[in-house]
Amino acid sequence: MSTPRSVALERLAYTLAAPVLAVAPNLYPDSPVNQVVQLAGAAGIGGWVLAAKSEETGAGRKILRWAPVVLAAAIDVTAGHTTGWGPWWMDGLLAAGWAAAGYAVLPFSRHARRRHRPALAAPAPQPVWAEAPEPSPAQPDDGADLLTRDARMLWEQAGMPARTHIVKATRHPGMRHDMTILLRASETGRPITGLSEAAVAASFGVHAGDVVLADVAIQPGRQGGPGWLEARITPDANQRRRTKPTDQERWTDRVGGPKGGAPGSVLVHRTRDDKRGVTFYRAKMADSTDTPRIDLAKVCRGLSLPEDDSCVFVLIDGTEFLISAFDKPPLSAIFPATRELLTPDAKGMYVCGFTITGQPVKNMVFQHDKNAAAHGLILGVSRSGKTQFFAINMAAQSLDGQVVWLSTVRKDEKTSTLGQYIDRQGSTALWMARSLRAAKALCEIRAEMPWPHDGKPHDYKPGDSRCPYRQLNVYADEFMTAAQDSLFGEDIQTNGDDLTVTGLKYGIGFNPAGQSPFAHNGFSTEMKDNLRQNSRPTIFNMGSPGATRKAAEGTMENAYDVPTIPARYSRQEGSTIERAMRGEADPENGVSTGGVAVIVLDNGRAVLMRSLYADFDSDLSNLFPDEVNRLTDYEISELEKRGLWGDWNREPDPGEFWPEPKENDGDDNSGSRRRGSVGKGGSGKRSAKSGSGRSEQVTSPRQALEAIKSLNNA
Numbered sequence: 001m002s003t004p005r006s007v008a009l010e011r012l013a014y015t016l017a018a019p020v021l022a023v024a025p026n027l028y029p030d031s032p033v034n035q036v037v038q039l040a041g042a043a044g045i046g047g048w049v050l051a052a053k054s055e056e057t058g059a060g061r062k063i064l065r066w067a068p069v070v071l072a073a074a075i076d077v078t079a080g081h082t083t084g085w086g087p088w089w090m091d092g093l094l095a096a097g098w099a100a101a102g103y104a105v106l107p108f109s110r111h112a113r114r115r116h117r118p119a120l121a122a123p124a125p126q127p128v129w130a131e132a133p134e135p136s137p138a139q140p141d142d143g144a145d146l147l148t149r150d151a152r153m154l155w156e157q158a159g160m161p162a163r164t165h166i167v168k169a170t171r172h173p174g175m176r177h178d179m180t181i182l183l184r185a186s187e188t189g190r191p192i193t194g195l196s197e198a199a200v201a202a203s204f205g206v207h208a209g210d211v212v213l214a215d216v217a218i219q220p221g222r223q224g225g226p227g228w229l230e231a232r233i234t235p236d237a238n239q240r241r242r243t244k245p246t247d248q249e250r251w252t253d254r255v256g257g258p259k260g261g262a263p264g265s266v267l268v269h270r271t272r273d274d275k276r277g278v279t280f281y282r283a284k285m286a287d288s289t290d291t292p293r294i295d296l297a298k299v300c301r302g303l304s305l306p307e308d309d310s311c312v313f314v315l316i317d318g319t320e321f322l323i324s325a326f327d328k329p330p331l332s333a334i335f336p337a338t339r340e341l342l343t344p345d346a347k348g349m350y351v352c353g354f355t356i357t358g359q360p361v362k363n364m365v366f367q368h369d370k371n372a373a374a375h376g377l378i379l380g381v382s383r384s385g386k387t388q389f390f391a392i393n394m395a396a397q398s399l400d401g402q403v404v405w406l407s408t409v410r411k412d413e414k415t416s417t418l419g420q421y422i423d424r425q426g427s428t429a430l431w432m433a434r435s436l437r438a439a440k441a442l443c444e445i446r447a448e449m450p451w452p453h454d455g456k457p458h459d460y461k462p463g464d465s466r467c468p469y470r471q472l473n474v475y476a477d478e479f480m481t482a483a484q485d486s487l488f489g490e491d492i493q494t495n496g497d498d499l500t501v502t503g504l505k506y507g508i509g510f511n512p513a514g515q516s517p518f519a520h521n522g523f524s525t526e527m528k529d530n531l532r533q534n535s536r537p538t539i540f541n542m543g544s545p546g547a548t549r550k551a552a553e554g555t556m557e558n559a560y561d562v563p564t565i566p567a568r569y570s571r572q573e574g575s576t577i578e579r580a581m582r583g584e585a586d587p588e589n590g591v592s593t594g595g596v597a598v599i600v601l602d603n604g605r606a607v608l609m610r611s612l613y614a615d616f617d618s619d620l621s622n623l624f625p626d627e628v629n630r631l632t633d634y635e636i637s638e639l640e641k642r643g644l645w646g647d648w649n650r651e652p653d654p655g656e657f658w659p660e661p662k663e664n665d666g667d668d669n670s671g672s673r674r675r676g677s678v679g680k681g682g683s684g685k686r687s688a689k690s691g692s693g694r695s696e697q698v699t700s701p702r703q704a705l706e707a708i709k710s711l712n713n714a
Contacts (some may be wrong), residue, residue: 007261014102017072019144025079029231032077041073058315068102118253147171149205151181158177158203160186160193164229175208178234182216200231208549210235213295249499251283255301261298262321264290276358277327285319290322299323310566313356313608324459331596337612339623342396348462350396352538353597353609354391361599361609363536365397366462366471370534372504373460373471376511379551380540385595387414387512389476389538389615393511394422395623402472403629407432408477414616415477423625423631432476436495436650438639439474442631443499444640446506452559460507469632471507474499492526498684500530515542516550532600536609538611540564540597552606563608565596600694660702 025034044066056260068069075094075096151169155161172178181200185192197211198225212232214259218224220579241249251267264286265527271280285292294314300307303325315322341351341360346576347368351360367374380386393413394404406421408415411427417426425675427437430475446469451458453466461467476496483493499510512531517523522529529535542565549562579586593616595611631639641643643653 006285008451010102014068014099014216017099018369025398035295037069037076038073039075040069041511044073066096071098071101094318108523132712137475144409147463151662154203157200161199161203162192163187163190163701164192164195172234172237175234178236179234180230180232183229183231183267184223189227192229195229199233200233207238210238250303251281255299256283256286261290261295261300262273265292265321268320268364278330278357279325281323281325283321283323288319292316292319294321296323300325313563315357316605317605324356326356330358331608331610333592333610334613335397335610336625337392338615339395339399341612342392342399342623344396346399346463347398351398351598351612353385353595353611355607355609360656362608363393363538363599365394365400365402365473366509367504368462369459370504371459372534373462373473373507373710375500375504375509375531375535376473376475377517377535377537378511378513378540379515379517379537379542380513380597381515381543383594384540384542384710385541385597385611386477386667387412387418388595388614389540389597389611390477391418391514391616391620391623392417394418394473394475394613394618397471398422398624398629399475400626401629402471403472403631405435405459405472406475406477407435407482409481410478417616417620421620421628423628424648428649429482429492430652431486431648432482433491433495434644435474436476436492436499438644438648439472439503439510440495440498441639441642441644442635443502443506445635446508449634466509469507470629472508472631473509473511474503475511477513479512480516483523488657493661496523497527500527504534536602538597539600540595541593548598552600562606563598565598565608568592574656594640 006195019445020033022184023253047066048063048070051059051066054062057313075098078094084358094658147168148268152166155164155166164184165186167184168493169181172180176346183192183195194682195213197213198208200211200213201208210233212234214230214232216224216230241253245253247270248267251265255262256267262283265283266285266286268282272278273280279543294316296314297307299305299314305312305325310331311326312473315324334352344350344365348364348366349362349368350365352363353361355361364374366372378386378389378393392407397404398421406415406418406422406425408427409429409432415427416427425434426432446457449468450456451466451468458467460469460471461636462471463466479492479496482495484487484494496510496512499508509533512523512527514523515530517537531580537552539548540550542551545564545566548565552562574587576586595613596605597609597611599609600606614623636645
């Protein structure tokens with residue numbers, strides 16, 4: 001048995017102190033050692049007195065504890081009062097006896113502990129054989145690997161969440177902490193319920209966002225279904241995903257999530273074209289039955305792209321869509337028109353512009369599939385590029401051998417220039433009204449016009465060499481303004497409606513242009529439906545993105561997503577907030593969007609394009625054919641018989657547009673004043689007499705409205 005350290009130290013103290021007690025009083029009576037020993041003895045006597053007076057138990061143990069110092073003081077006093085070493089060396093014998101008694105009895109070490117035996121007297125503990133614990137049901141001995149056993153231990157310490165058991169734990173390749181655990185319900189036939197990502201994360205000490213629960217498919221040799229569950233614990237992968245995500249991970253986290261810019265979508269691939277300076281993001285919906293719902297601004301923020309509507313575009317095709325992020329505005333480039341691009345093919349298609357991706361966009365000069373002529377609808381505000389589009393459209397039609405008429409409400413340089421390369425051109429509402437009357441009359445003329453091969457009339461067949469007449473295309477620029485003209489507006493709208501309905505089968509296409517496609521601005525529902533079904537509507541900038549979308553949707557069968565056309569293309573430079581704090585002006589680096597349009601294709605899909613550019617400052621003869629295409633002599637003669645040919649700028653003939661007033665209507669000069677008020681600009685006002693004479697034949701709501709206006713003017 002080993003000796004306690006306290007006992008060994010006390011024995012050593014007794015052995016060293018015994019010679020001091022014997023020698024110090026005899027050789028050095030005045031030594032401070034004697035005083036220290038005597039003071040310690042006095043303290044010991046005080047401890048005896050206090051122990052004797054105390055009512056607590058253990059007084060004897062306290063007396064024995066102080067006995068060594070009291071006895072040492074007594075020996076020191078005795079040795080100091082004896083002569084020399086005393087009789088029979090009594091001083092040395094007393095010191096030796098004190099050391100021997102302390103060595104054997106050890107009062108301080110034995111009695112310093114309270115309420116238990118002395119250290120050396122304590123019996124040695126006897127080993128007790130404990131029963132082996134029963135194996136835990138959470139850790140069956142199935143020969144699992146170390147990772148699975150460690151995972152089971154953590155799972156059991158967590159209380160086996162949702163009453164589940166870990167079947168197997170698999171570490172992910174190349175990862176230190178990432179693993180997948182396979183769980184099953186502890187009771188056979190019970191589904192796993194109430195297990196959350198937070199419960200799994202708490203068991204393994206990871207963040208709840210690092211845990212993903214997934215169903216387990218039934219596999220050969222292993223069950224599946226509601227009683228099984230798989231938990232993927234990926235703290236390492238998620239840390240890398242947060243710092244250096246891949247393209248697919250960034251899309252899933254920031255774009256394809258429920259709060260992203262394209263919820264429910266997955267990224268197919270990301271492609272960079274350095275030559276064109278564009279990055280393509282091709283994505284599709286995870287569920288093939290879903291429809292893409294894209295918030296382009298949120299997509300840009302999710303992909304850390306600048307929210308610039310002039311550089312970021314989206315193209316939707318069913319459940320797939322393409323986001324194109326350009327370094328520079330792609331539609332700010334100029335695409336010069338050439339005769340090669342404008343020459344129609346056998347199906348009447350020609351290139352009218354290019355999209356953001358550089359794809360050519362085609363328009364038609366006739367409808368090959370319907371075996372008929374084609375209408376046209378061109379919308380846009382002033383300086384948006386309508387007249388430029390007129391030029392390339394008329395050039396393509398002229399290159400196909402067709403006849404073109406152009407009428408506008410007001411004269412301008414570009415329309416006058418185009419008049420040199422087409423059959424007829426005029427710049428008044430009166431001229432437009434007469435051109436529409438002549439075109440309407442041509443329907444009747446061509447309906448009775450015999451074909452040379454059999455001498456019988458036939459419907460127009462584009463591309464048929466036997467057809468005795470050419471296709472006629474009637475352009476009406478500023479149609480909205482002309483349709484609201486007080487003198488000729490009703491006639492223009494009525495004949496325009498008739499021409500859109502009956503003109504196609506006789507080879508006559510109507511091409512109105514304006515700033516609104518709605519009924520209250522001259523476009524009746526009948527006209528708009530016919531134009532939409534028999535043309536590719538082209539909408540230039542309508543003044544605001546909202547107005548452009550509304551105009552495009554008004555020409556489409558279904559409300560597809562319509563691209564945005566801003567007022568100018570400008571890249572955002574620097575921080576707007578920082579410029580505001582410094583009081584600096586925003587940079588003026590805009591590029592005009594003139595010539596950029598939304599064209600509605602046959603399937604109702606709206607595509608953003610930049611139309612070809614025809615330079616009016618140069619010679620346009622390189623775009624048009626050498627000779628101007630005109631009507632046949634037979635058609636002109638028939639129009640002359642009806643009084644519909646000649647100078648369309650002349651003043652209205654009596655009874656041409658409204659009945660002549662009767663003799664008893666009042667002032668005989670009212671008719672002359674009415675005719676005199678109509679100049680080449682067609683902006684004169686009708687007199688009260690003429691209005692009253694016309695109000696007698698009210699047959700439509702518009703005529704009733706005109707009659708009311710006339711009464712108010714009176």
